[in-house]
Amino acid sequence: xxxxxxxxxxxxxxxxxxxxxxxxxxxxxxxxxxxxxxxxxxxxxxxxxxxxxxxxxxxxxxxxxxxxxxxxxxxxxxxxxxxxxxxxxxxxxxxxxxxxxxxxxxxxxxxxxxxxxxxxxxxxxxxxxxxxxxxxxxxxxxxxxxxxxxxxxxxxxxxxxxxxxxxxxxxxxxxxxxxxxxxxxxxxxxxxxxxxxxxxxxxxxxxxxxxxxxxxxxxxxxxxxxxxxxxxxxxxxxxxxxxxxxxxxxxxxxxxxxxxxxxxxxxxxxxxxxxxxxxxxxxxxxxxxxxxxxxxxxxxxxxxxxxxxxxxxxxxxxxxxxxxxxxxxxxxxxxxxxxxxxxxxxxxxxxxxxxxxxxxxxxxxxxxxxxxxxxxxxxxxxxxxxxxxxxxxxxxxxxxxxxxxxxxxxxxxxxxxxxxxxxxxxxxxxxxxxxxxxxxxxxxxxxxxxxxxxxxxxxxxxxxxxxxxxxxxxxxxxxxxxxxxxxxxxxxxxxxxxxxxxxxxxxxxxxxxxxxxxxxxxxxxxxxxxxxxxxxxxxxxxxxxxxxxxxxxxxxxxxxxxxxxxxxxxxxxxxxxxxxxxxxxxxxxxxxxxxxxxxxxxxxxxxxxxxxxxxxxxxxxxxxxxxxxxxxxxxxxxxxxxxxxxxxxxxxxxxxxxxxxxxxxxxxxxxxxxxxxxxxxxxxxxxxxxxxxxxxxxxxxxxxxxxxxxxxxxxxxxxxxxxxxxxxxxxxxxxxxxxxxxxxxxxxxxxxxxxxxxxxxxxxxxxxxxxxxxxxxxxxxxxxxxxxxxxxxxxxxxxxxxxxxxxxxxxxxxxxxxxxxxxxxxxxxxxxxxxxxxxxxxxxxxxxxxxxxxxxxxxxxxxxxxxxxxxxxxxxxxxxxxxxxxxxxxxxxxxxxxxx
Numbered sequence: 001x002x003x004x005x006x007x008x009x010x011x012x013x014x015x016x017x018x019x020x021x022x023x024x025x026x027x028x029x030x031x032x033x034x035x036x037x038x039x040x041x042x043x044x045x046x047x048x049x050x051x052x053x054x055x056x057x058x059x060x061x062x063x064x065x066x067x068x069x070x071x072x073x074x075x076x077x078x079x080x081x082x083x084x085x086x087x088x089x090x091x092x093x094x095x096x097x098x099x100x101x102x103x104x105x106x107x108x109x110x111x112x113x114x115x116x117x118x119x120x121x122x123x124x125x126x127x128x129x130x131x132x133x134x135x136x137x138x139x140x141x142x143x144x145x146x147x148x149x150x151x152x153x154x155x156x157x158x159x160x161x162x163x164x165x166x167x168x169x170x171x172x173x174x175x176x177x178x179x180x181x182x183x184x185x186x187x188x189x190x191x192x193x194x195x196x197x198x199x200x201x202x203x204x205x206x207x208x209x210x211x212x213x214x215x216x217x218x219x220x221x222x223x224x225x226x227x228x229x230x231x232x233x234x235x236x237x238x239x240x241x242x243x244x245x246x247x248x249x250x251x252x253x254x255x256x257x258x259x260x261x262x263x264x265x266x267x268x269x270x271x272x273x274x275x276x277x278x279x280x281x282x283x284x285x286x287x288x289x290x291x292x293x294x295x296x297x298x299x300x301x302x303x304x305x306x307x308x309x310x311x312x313x314x315x316x317x318x319x320x321x322x323x324x325x326x327x328x329x330x331x332x333x334x335x336x337x338x339x340x341x342x343x344x345x346x347x348x349x350x351x352x353x354x355x356x357x358x359x360x361x362x363x364x365x366x367x368x369x370x371x372x373x374x375x376x377x378x379x380x381x382x383x384x385x386x387x388x389x390x391x392x393x394x395x396x397x398x399x400x401x402x403x404x405x406x407x408x409x410x411x412x413x414x415x416x417x418x419x420x421x422x423x424x425x426x427x428x429x430x431x432x433x434x435x436x437x438x439x440x441x442x443x444x445x446x447x448x449x450x451x452x453x454x455x456x457x458x459x460x461x462x463x464x465x466x467x468x469x470x471x472x473x474x475x476x477x478x479x480x481x482x483x484x485x486x487x488x489x490x491x492x493x494x495x496x497x498x499x500x501x502x503x504x505x506x507x508x509x510x511x512x513x514x515x516x517x518x519x520x521x522x523x524x525x526x527x528x529x530x531x532x533x534x535x536x537x538x539x540x541x542x543x544x545x546x547x548x549x550x551x552x553x554x555x556x557x558x559x560x561x562x563x564x565x566x567x568x569x570x571x572x573x574x575x576x577x578x579x580x581x582x583x584x585x586x587x588x589x590x591x592x593x594x595x596x597x598x599x600x601x602x603x604x605x606x607x608x609x610x611x612x613x614x615x616x617x618x619x620x621x622x623x624x625x626x627x628x629x630x631x632x633x634x635x636x637x638x639x640x641x642x643x644x645x646x647x648x649x650x651x652x653x654x655x656x657x658x659x660x661x662x663x664x665x666x667x668x669x670x671x672x673x674x675x676x677x678x679x680x681x682x683x684x685x686x687x688x689x690x691x692x693x694x695x696x697x698x699x700x701x702x703x704x705x706x707x708x709x710x711x712x713x714x715x716x717x718x719x720x721x722x723x724x725x726x727x728x729x730x731x732x733x734x735x736x737x738x739x740x741x742x743x744x745x746x747x748x749x750x751x752x753x754x755x756x757x758x759x760x761x762x763x764x765x766x767x768x769x770x771x772x773x774x775x776x777x778x779x780x781x782x783x784x785x786x787x788x789x790x791x792x793x794x795x796x797x798x799x800x801x802x803x804x805x806x807x808x809x810x811x812x813x814x815x816x817x818x819x820x821x822x823x824x825x826x827x828x829x830x831x832x833x834x835x836x837x838x839x840x841x842x843x844x845x846x847x848x849x850x851x852x853x854x855x856x857x858x859x860x861x862x863x864x865x866x867x868x869x870x871x872x873x874x875x876x877x878x879x880x881x882x883x884x885x886x887x888x889x890x891x892x893x894x895x896x897x898x899x900x
Contacts, residue, residue, distance in 0.1 A: 129518040136392050137350040140385030147381055159380035162387045166356075169390050173398065174322045174342055175335045176358045182372045183354040183383045187341050188231070190357025191284070191313060192238045194339045195221065197361065197370035198281050198311045199239070207369055211240065217279040222247050222269070222310075224261040224296065226289040247273070257427045258501070259292040261285065263300045270308055280310050287331050288316030291497055293434025293509065294427045298333035315341040317511050318432060320402050330430045345386060348393065348401055349515025353386045405510035408524055409433045412508055415528040421535050425502055436497075438478050438505040439538060472564035475504040477538055480567035482506050488530045492523045541630045544569055544637045548628065551641040558645060561619045568629040569637060571619065574599055574648035590664060596624035602647050614644075 130138075147158060167181035184190050199206050205213040219241065223232050225248050232246045249266045251258055270280050283305055285296045295318050305312040314334045319342050321331050334340060338360060345353025361367045374380040390398070412435050416422050425436040482496040485506070493513040499505045510519055548570040552560040561571040576598065603616040603626055619625040628640060684692060691697040 128516040131349070133389050133392055134349055134351055134516075137345070137353055137385045137389050140388040141352060143388075144381045144384040147384065148378060152377070155377045155381070159377050159383075162383050163374065163380050166383050166387045166390065170342070170344065170356055171358060173344075173395065174319065174340070174358065175327075176340065177335075179358040179360055180367065180372070182357040182359070183374065183379075183386075184357065185354055185382070187315070187343060187355035187357075188234055190339075190341050190355060191315070192235065193370055193372045194311070194313055194357065194359055195235060195239055195282055197359070197367060197372060200366050200369055201363075202279060202281050214241075217277055218242075219245055219281045220247050220273050220278050221245060221281060222249055222266065222283040224249055224284065224286055224289075225251050226259045226261070226286060226291070226294070227284060228290045231284070256297075257292075257294045257430075259289050259294040259499075260427070261296045261301070263297050263304070266301070267304050270304065270310070274308070280308055282311040282313060285312060285314050285337075286316045287314050287334050288318035288432065288434065290316075291507075292425060292427075292436055292499055293317065293432045293507075295328075295330045295430055295432065298330070298337070302333055302336060311339070312337040313339045313341075317347075317434065317509065320347045320511055321406065321433065323399055323402055324406070325399070328431050344390075344398075347405070347511050347515070348389065348398060350385065350389050351516075353389070354382050356386075401515060402511070405514045406433045408510040408514055408519060408521065409435050409508065411521060411524050412527070415524070416531075419528075419531060419535055421539060422531065423502075425499060425505060433509070433511050435508040436499060436505050437508075438474070438499075438502055439481055439535060440474060442539075469562075469564050471503055473542075476565050476567045477542075478504040478506065481534055481538070484534060485527060485530060489523055489527045491517050492519050492527055493517055537630050537632050540633050541567075541569055544631055547637045548641065551638045555641065555645045557648065558641065561621075561625050563617075563619065563625075563627075566617065566627050568627055569631055569640075571617065571625050571627050572641075572644065573619065573623065573625045574602055574644065576652055577649075590667070592623060594664065598648065598651060599624045599626055601651050602626055602644060605647055605651070606644065613640075 147155060150158065163181070163183075166183075167179070170181060171177065171179045182190050182193055184193075199214075199219065202219065203213045221232070221235060221241070223235075223246070232248065233243075235241070236243055236246055247269055249261050249269060252260055252262045256262075266283075273280055283301065285298060285301050287295050287298065289295075293316075295316070298314065302312060304310070314337045318328070318331050319334060319340060321328055322335065339357060341355060341357045343355045344350070345355075357372075359367075359372065361372075364373065367373050368375070393401075409432070413424065413426070416424055416435070416437050420442045421439055422437050423440040425438070426432070479496055482494050485494050492508070495507040495509070497505055497507045513519065549560055552558045552570070552572050557575050557577055559573045559575055561573060563571040573595070576595065600616050603614050606614040606626075613629045613631075615627045615629065617625055617627045626644060628637075628644075631637060631640070690700050
């Protein structure tokens with residue numbers, strides 16, 4: 001041990017000596033004394049250098065790597081935290097104590113308005129145009145805020161002058177004589193104030209008694225069914241009235257526009273309410289409905305209201321035409337109504353200017369009680385921006401802007417008449433500055449013709465279903481058309497609205513948008529040009545949808561999806577060829593996910609070639625599908641479908657897809673193994689451990705036989721179905737002697753009744769007559785020939801007995817009895833030695849005929865021998881369930897063997 005240590009640490013000692021010589025020290029002489037004193041220090045130093053130092057270095061390196069991993073992880077978390085903070089811009093940070101620079105605040109405000117660069121690219125924000133009048137309105141808001149700092153007396157005098165001047169100008173502008181004005185931010189607030197005024201006038205004790213004054217004769221407020229949504233509920237909630245005080249008047253259904261109030265129904269409702277001891281107090285009519293822009297029959301409504309002492313209030317965009325030189329006849333009766341709500345700031349493009357409610361009343365005290373008189377100076381000063389802008393624009397300037405908007409509507413309405421596939425929704429003989437149109441079938445297209453002698457007609461349900469699909473399709477196309485036109489002509493605003501009963505329509509309302517967007521006549525011309533281009537593409541797309549369906553049906557691997565919400569030729573799914581069917585019910589989730597990946601890969605590969613013609617979407621069944629977009633005249637739909645099919649076939653045959661298939665097969669095999677292991681464990685639990693011991697189990701099975709529950713025993717076979725990607729049991733396969741797809745068949749595939757087959761049934765053989773050149777009658781046969789026939793019959797019986805014994809031996813082998821199997825095998829081998837030469841020729845013929853029958857019917861019929869032809873009747877030959885004598889002998893032998 002000492003020699004080994006000294007030899008091992010010799011290089012260390014040598015290195016120390018070399019270090020001493022290098023610094024100028026004399027080398028120590030290797031005397032016995034130094035050798036006796038140095039070894040302890042050398043051993044300790046060598047131990048540190050060879051064991052401790054490398055271990056410490058390794059630990060240090062591992063620690064450095066761990067710290068590096070932690071640092072990288074912390075950096076990643078920090079970056080993610082910063083990204084979340086930048087993306088969540090709506091959450092304000094802490095308020096800085098020292099404040100921020102004005103440029104920083106403005107930049108932050110700009111980011112909040114426009115968003116990030118990616119959001120701007122996806123949906124660009126249109127910046128409204130600000131003219132000199134709009135800038136004056138912005139200045140008016142600043143001046144109004146500054147005016148609140150004036151002394152109360154000066155502020156009261158200033159606001160009184162503003163209110164009186166603005167009211168006079170607006171009353172003359174909209175032909176509303178002897179009227180007063182109420183300025184409010186919400187245009188519905190003026191209507192609420194008017195309703196309070198009416199209640200005070202109809203119920204003198206309302207101010208003192210409140211709702212008790214309304215109890216004897218409850219008030220009724222009438223609104224149109226075409227009014228803005230939620231208007232009636234807002235009136236009742238603000239006034240504290242029950243919903244029974246609200247009456248909705250239906251629109252016309254037979255005569256007139258379907259978006260205007262039915263005058264006959266309104267008159268009938270008023271009479272019914274009066275007879276029910278109710279008091280009609282107010283009617284809200286529309287001079288331009290919120291959706292379609294149609295005007296109610298104000299003349300007849302005014303007559304009914306005067307006859308029944310009902311307050312008539314009118315609102316709508318068509319009231320702007322009252323300022324024109326030539327006022328439409330449908331809007332002119334509005335000047336005689338009791339009150340109206342106008343929005344001149346919106347019509348003239350003045351930002352954040354108040355709405356104005358013009359009304360007539362003979363009692364100013366009652367108006368003050370209703371809140372229509374602005375008594376507070378802070379409320380009265382809100383009219384300052386409007387007061388400045390009206391003076392800046394002037395009467396002629398206001399009329400010019402409103403007339404320009406009306407001319408834009410007239411120009412677009414005339415241009416739309418030239419496009420056959422665009423249908424307008426206009427009010428007959430009533431001009432309106434609002435244009436409603438939609439893409440529909442061509443007006444020149446002939447309707448469906450049915451021969452007078454045709455007896456069969458389509459069912460009503462199928463007609464309604466086709467009509468609903470047709471409606472959904474055109475609604476989708478109109479939405480797409482509106483989005484594209486908004487991108488093509490951003491200076492002209494088109495609203496996508498739902499109009500009954502037409503469906504989705506496009507609305508152009510220049511009174512609300514032309515002033516802020518700067519819409520001109522050339523913008524309308526450009527819109528019509530783009531409409532011509534898009535409608536041509538839509539016409540071709542609609543015509544090619546049937547061609548698309550026919551082309552998809554020609555390819556077995558393509559499945560058409562009925563999706564009316566896709567604005568394109570159609571939607572399809574690529575089904576892998578190895579499935580063999582198009583049903584998705586029997587597929588596992590992994591297989592469905594694999595199909596989704598395949599369809600997504602098809603879209604990604606085709607999107608590189610074409611410009612946004614193929615898109616990935618989700619079908620109504622929740623699976624990924626390939627959506628084919630709009631097509632023009634120069635595109636062949638058959639070629640598109642063929643390209644999709646070829647791409648899917650290429651991806652299906654690719655190595656990447658095969659790798660994914662291999663993973664799926666591997667997972668299926670693993671699942672099958674797990675199920676087999678589970679079945680074996682269940683078998684052990686059912687049969688017990690004793691039956692599994694080779695020798696003891698055989699004795700126990702002989703003493704107490706176990707009845708098998710299934711043809712193959714308690715352990716069922718398992719098969720992996722590649723078409724569905726699922727693991728299935730082989731019980732049906734052993735039962736029907738064939739592989740069955742998608743569950744058990746409705747009818748048994750067997751044509752003749754047979755005994756229940758075991759797991760390893762012997763192959764069925766044909767019994768054919770022995771070949772002979774000349775047929776001989778039974779009387780002409782010699783004794784030798786009869787003896788040979790008797791020997792052949794015995795051989796057949798022994799062969800049948802041998803097959804049954806072999807079957808029982810295989811069952812015993814599954815239970816573990818190897819010893820008895822060998823003994824039975826030897827016994828059968830001895831019995832067959834004497835008959836091998838006799839059956840050699842017959843076995844070859846039987847084997848040949850057996851192979852031919854395996855290619856034919858699933859269960860071959862047993863043919864009789866030539867000697868038995870005369871004895872068998874014709875009925876027995878045709879009966880598929882006939883059992884020959886040999887079959888009877890075989891059953892007897894099987895019964896004897898089972899009993900033994």
